[in-house]
Amino acid sequence: MSSIQPIPRNGLLWLLIAQVLVILPHLSHLPLWIIGLWIGCAVWRIQIFRMRARYPRAWAKALLMLGAAFGVYLSRGSLVGLDAGVVLLIAAFILKLVEMRSRRDALVLVFLGFFAVVTSYLFNDSLLAGVYSLAPVTALLAAMIGLQQSAAGTHPWPTLRTAGSLLLQAIPLMLVLFVLFPRLGPLWSLPQPKDRGVTGLADSMSPGDIAELSRSSELAFRASFEGPIPDRDQLYWRAVTFERFDGRRWSQSFLSQVPQAPEWLPRGAPVGYSVVMQPSGRPWLYALDVAQLEAGDARLMADFHLERPRAVDKPLLYRATSWSQALREPNAGPAVLGRALELPSEGNVRSRAWAVDLRRQHQTAEATVQALLRHFNQQPYSYTLRPPPVGENIVDGFLFDTKSGFCIHYAGAMTFVLRAAGIPARVVAGYQGGEVNPTGNYLTVRQLDAHAWVEYWDTASGWVSVDPTFQVAPERIEQGLEAALATEQDLIENALLDLRRYRDVGWLNDLRFGWDSLNYGWQRWVLNYQGERQLELLSGLFGKADPRKLGLLMIAIAALLTALLAVLLLKPWRRERDPQLRQFHRFERLLARHGIAREPGEGARDFAQRAAERLPAAAGPILVFARLYEQARYAGQAASRAELRAALGKVRRQLPWRTSTAKSRSGIGRDVP
Amino acid sequence: MRVLPRIRDHWLLKRIPPGPSVRLDQRRIFIMPTAVGMTYILALLLMLIAAINYQNSLAYALTFLLGSVFIVAILHTWRNLAGLVLQAGGSEPVFLDEQARLRVRLESRGRLYQSVSVGWPKSGLQQADVPAAGACELELSLPTERRGWLRPGRLRVESRFPLGILVAWSWVDLQLSTLVYPRPLEGDLPQAGGRDEEGDEGTRVHGAGIDDYQGLRPWQPGDSRKRLNWKAYSRGQGLLVKDFTALAGHDPLLDFDMLDGDIESRLSLLCYWVVELSARQQPFALRISGVSLDASVGVEHRSRCLRELALFGQQPEGQR
Numbered sequence: 001m002s003s004i005q006p007i008p009r010n011g012l013l014w015l016l017i018a019q020v021l022v023i024l025p026h027l028s029h030l031p032l033w034i035i036g037l038w039i040g041c042a043v044w045r046i047q048i049f050r051m052r053a054r055y056p057r058a059w060a061k062a063l064l065m066l067g068a069a070f071g072v073y074l075s076r077g078s079l080v081g082l083d084a085g086v087v088l089l090i091a092a093f094i095l096k097l098v099e100m101r102s103r104r105d106a107l108v109l110v111f112l113g114f115f116a117v118v119t120s121y122l123f124n125d126s127l128l129a130g131v132y133s134l135a136p137v138t139a140l141l142a143a144m145i146g147l148q149q150s151a152a153g154t155h156p157w158p159t160l161r162t163a164g165s166l167l168l169q170a171i172p173l174m175l176v177l178f179v180l181f182p183r184l185g186p187l188w189s190l191p192q193p194k195d196r197g198v199t200g201l202a203d204s205m206s207p208g209d210i211a212e213l214s215r216s217s218e219l220a221f222r223a224s225f226e227g228p229i230p231d232r233d234q235l236y237w238r239a240v241t242f243e244r245f246d247g248r249r250w251s252q253s254f255l256s257q258v259p260q261a262p263e264w265l266p267r268g269a270p271v272g273y274s275v276v277m278q279p280s281g282r283p284w285l286y287a288l289d290v291a292q293l294e295a296g297d298a299r300l301m302a303d304f305h306l307e308r309p310r311a312v313d314k315p316l317l318y319r320a321t322s323w324s325q326a327l328r329e330p331n332a333g334p335a336v337l338g339r340a341l342e343l344p345s346e347g348n349v350r351s352r353a354w355a356v357d358l359r360r361q362h363q364t365a366e367a368t369v370q371a372l373l374r375h376f377n378q379q380p381y382s383y384t385l386r387p388p389p390v391g392e393n394i395v396d397g398f399l400f401d402t403k404s405g406f407c408i409h410y411a412g413a414m415t416f417v418l419r420a421a422g423i424p425a426r427v428v429a430g431y432q433g434g435e436v437n438p439t440g441n442y443l444t445v446r447q448l449d450a451h452a453w454v455e456y457w458d459t460a461s462g463w464v465s466v467d468p469t470f471q472v473a474p475e476r477i478e479q480g481l482e483a484a485l486a487t488e489q490d491l492i493e494n495a496l497l498d499l500r501r502y503r504d505v506g507w508l509n510d511l512r513f514g515w516d517s518l519n520y521g522w523q524r525w526v527l528n529y530q531g532e533r534q535l536e537l538l539s540g541l542f543g544k545a546d547p548r549k550l551g552l553l554m555i556a557i558a559a560l561l562t563a564l565l566a567v568l569l570l571k572p573w574r575r576e577r578d579p580q581l582r583q584f585h586r587f588e589r590l591l592a593r594h595g596i597a598r599e600p601g602e603g604a605r606d607f608a609q610r611a612a613e614r615l616p617a618a619a620g621p622i623l624v625f626a627r628l629y630e631q632a633r634y635a636g637q638a639a640s641r642a643e644l645r646a647a648l649g650k651v652r653r654q655l656p657w658r659t660s661t662a663k664s665r666s667g668i669g670r671d672v673p
Numbered sequence: 674m675r676v677l678p679r680i681r682d683h684w685l686l687k688r689i690p691p692g693p694s695v696r697l698d699q700r701r702i703f704i705m706p707t708a709v710g711m712t713y714i715l716a717l718l719l720m721l722i723a724a725i726n727y728q729n730s731l732a733y734a735l736t737f738l739l740g741s742v743f744i745v746a747i748l749h750t751w752r753n754l755a756g757l758v759l760q761a762g763g764s765e766p767v768f769l770d771e772q773a774r775l776r777v778r779l780e781s782r783g784r785l786y787q788s789v790s791v792g793w794p795k796s797g798l799q800q801a802d803v804p805a806a807g808a809c810e811l812e813l814s815l816p817t818e819r820r821g822w823l824r825p826g827r828l829r830v831e832s833r834f835p836l837g838i839l840v841a842w843s844w845v846d847l848q849l850s851t852l853v854y855p856r857p858l859e860g861d862l863p864q865a866g867g868r869d870e871e872g873d874e875g876t877r878v879h880g881a882g883i884d885d886y887q888g889l890r891p892w893q894p895g896d897s898r899k900r901l902n903w904k905a906y907s908r909g910q911g912l913l914v915k916d917f918t919a920l921a922g923h924d925p926l927l928d929f930d931m932l933d934g935d936i937e938s939r940l941s942l943l944c945y946w947v948v949e950l951s952a953r954q955q956p957f958a959l960r961i962s963g964v965s966l967d968a969s970v971g972v973e974h975r976s977r978c979l980r981e982l983a984l985f986g987q988q989p990e991g992q993r
Binding site: 111117121122125129130133137141147148149150162163166167173177185186187188526529530531562565569570581603633 | 692694696709712713716719720722723724725726727728729730731732733734735736737738739740741742744745746748749751752755787788800801802833834835836837838
C-alpha cells in the first residue's frame, strides 16, 4: 500500500471508546498516575484530530516512554514480572494513541488492546469479567472495521453493528474450538499476578486471626455432593492442623508436612463430592475426614490434611471421597504422639494443675475428654467474637477468668489441657458448615465459616475429633456463625451491596442463590475446563478421547460449521437473481442440447450467429432473441422479461425436442456474455 | 523469465474471459490474508501461548473467538466482492502526457458493498462504496505513455472490508481502452501549405496565429498554455484563452509529408494545428500517408483528424 493512510474518523472514535473499555477493568490494579497519563493523552489526541495540537516530536515521544518506564519502576519496583508488565502494556497502549498517525499505527493499537484484554483475565476471571470483556472486544473490532471504511460520511452505529454480527457469527465456532481444542499443560512457568488480596487460613494462628476471618463474607469454596448433602454437624472441612504452641500462637509443625500418608482404615459409608476452591495462596485443599483424591498432584500429609506442591493461586476444582468413620492411626508412633504432647516449658500453671487433677479423676482418655466437654457445657462459658482481654497466660485467663471467647479459644484451651493431662491432642483448623444453595443443591463456604476444633488420640480408636465450641454454642455448628452471634451482627462485614444483607427478602434471596449458582457453574464448567477435566468430560460423550482424536473432531466440526455459515451468508440459491441472465442461460442450455456450446468469452451476438448458421431452421428466432438480450443488457433498453421469454419460446418451438446430445460443457452458465 | 505471468494470463483468460460487463462470482474471486492478517494470526498465537501457560480459560476463549472471527471474516471479505458487477464506461480521448480517464461502473444487484477498490496497481487504486441495489461510477486515471490506443489491460478489483486482515481480489478485463492523441507542440508550419501555390498572402497560415485578437474563450484540451489568460483566472473567471484568427483566404492543408523532423514531432505539430484551427473555427484539410481528409470544420472533423494522427503508423485494430 502506498504512503501513509490516514485514520478515518469512525476508526478513531471506536478506538477511543475501545481504549476506555479496555482500561476500565485494569483500574483496580493500576497505579494512579496511569490514569493521569491516560486523560492527558486522550485530550492530546482529540486536539490533534481537531488540528489544535501537533503530533509529539521524537524527543517528546522518547521522554514520555522513559517517563512511563520510570513510573512503572517506581510503583512496581521492577520492570519485569507480570504486574510491571501489565502496567507497561497499558502505558504503551495509552502512549501509542498520541503517536498514532497511520492506519498501521492504529492496528498496532488494536492488537495491544487485545493483549490488554487477555491480561485483564489473569487478574479477574469471574463470569462478570468474562461477559464484560465482550464490550472492549466488540469495540476493538469496530475500530478495525472503521479503519477500513471510507473516510467520510459513515456513522458509527453501522460499524458497531457489523462488528457485533461478526462476533455473533463467530460464537458457535468459538464454542466448538473451546470445547474440543486439546488442552496442554503449561509450556513454561510464568509469573502469576500478585495483586490478589487473598484472605484465608494461615499456617499459624492467634485468636485474633480467626476473629478477623469471621468478619469476612468472602467465598472460601463451594462443594457439590454426589448424594444428599450431609448434616451440618458432619461438615468439618479440614485445612491444616496446629501442633505447636508457644504460649500465644498455635502453628503448624514442620514434621506434619511430610508427604507420607498415615495409616488409616476406611469404615462406614463413603461420601463423594467435588470442590471448587477459591485461590488461597496456600497449598492446602479443604476436605472432610478422611479424604482420598481421585486425581491431581495433591497428597495426604502425615496429619491427614491434603496438600499440593504449589499454592492454590487460581480457582481449583478437585474431586474427593471421604470416609467420616475411618479409623485413623490406631498405631501412631512415638514421634507423632510426642509432637501431640508438647507444651511450652512454663506458663498457665493453673490450667496445668487442673488438667492433672481432671486426669486423676477419670479412668480413660475418653472419659477425661467428656468431662472437659461437660465442663464447657455446664459452666457459664459464652461464645463471642469480642472476648475481653486476657493476661500473660492466655489459657488460664480464658479458662478461669473471662470464660468467653470463640472457637480458637476453646480448641486451644482444650488441647492445652488434654496435653497437660497426658492425652495426645492437636488443633485442627478449617471450615465448618456452609450455606446450602437450594438452586444448585451445593454448599457455599465462606471465610466466616472458618473454624477450629480438636482431635485427640486414644489407643483403641486412634484420632477422634471433638468440638468444644459445640458445647458452648451449638447454634454455631447447627446454624452457622451469624445465628450464634445474633447480637454481634455488626462485626460481620456486610457491604451494603452484599445481597446476604437482604437475606430476609425472599425474592432477593432467591436471586442471590441463583447468581451464586451461576458463578459456581462458571467456575466448574468454564474456568476449570482444563487438561484432565476436558478429557474426562469428553470421554463421557465420545468414548475414549485423546488429544489427537479431539483435534481431528474439532477440525471436522469447525469445517462443518464454517460451511453452514458460508451457505447462510452467501445464499447460493439466490445467485442468479438476474432474470435476463437466467433467460440467456436457458437459451445457452437449449442450444447446447443441439450441439452448439458457447465458447468462453464468446459474445452473445457471435454465439447466436454461429448457432443460426448451424441451425438454419431456427435462425430467425435465435437472432431475435440475441438482439433482444443485447438490447436489454447493454443498450439499457429494458426489454421486459416476458418479451425475452416469448422470444426464447419461439426458438424452442423451432427446434426438434431433444435432451442432451452434446455433453454440456462445464462452466456453461457461469460467465456473463 | 516471463513464463509465469504468461501462464497466469492464460489461466485468467479462461477463468475470467474479457467482456464489457463482468459479474464477480465464486470462481473469479481470490482471497488471501494481508500482512495485517499475518500479524493478527501471530498475535493470536501469542495469546494462545499465554492461555496455555496461565491455564486461563477466558484467555483460551478470547483466542478462539478472535480465531473464529478470522474465519468468519474470510466469508465476509469474500462476500464483499461476490456478485458485484463491473461494467466498462466510456472514456474521452486525451492528449499524450495528460492523464487518461477511464470510467468503470460498479453495480450492486443486492447488498451494499463497502470499500471496494478498483484500478491498476501501477497507478493506484480508487476506493468506493456501492449502495445496495445501486451503482456507482469511478473515473480511473492512468498516465499516458504513447499515442494510439491505450489498453491498460486487466483491472484489479479488491476489498479488504471488513477487518483488513484479508484481501479478496479479482482481475477483470473490461476491454477498457481510450485513444491517446499525440502531444500538441507549438511551431510554424512550412510556408507552402496552401492548395494553390500562388504565393498570395492569404494562403499563408501564420505560425503563431497571432494575427488578430478576437477575444477570450474557454480553455479546452490541447490549447497552448502560453495563451492562457492568467489575469482572468486570478479573478476567478476560470481558464480562458486568448483567441486569435489568422487571416486565411484559402483553407489550409495540413500535410504530413511537407514537414521535416522525426515522425513524432511532425505529428505533434500537426496535432497542434488541428486543435488550433478547430478552435478558430477555421476549415482545414489533412493529408497523412495516403489518407486525406477534405477541408472541413467542426468537432467531428477535429476528432477524425486527431484520430488519424493518433493511429498513424500503428497496426489497424478491429472495429473498436
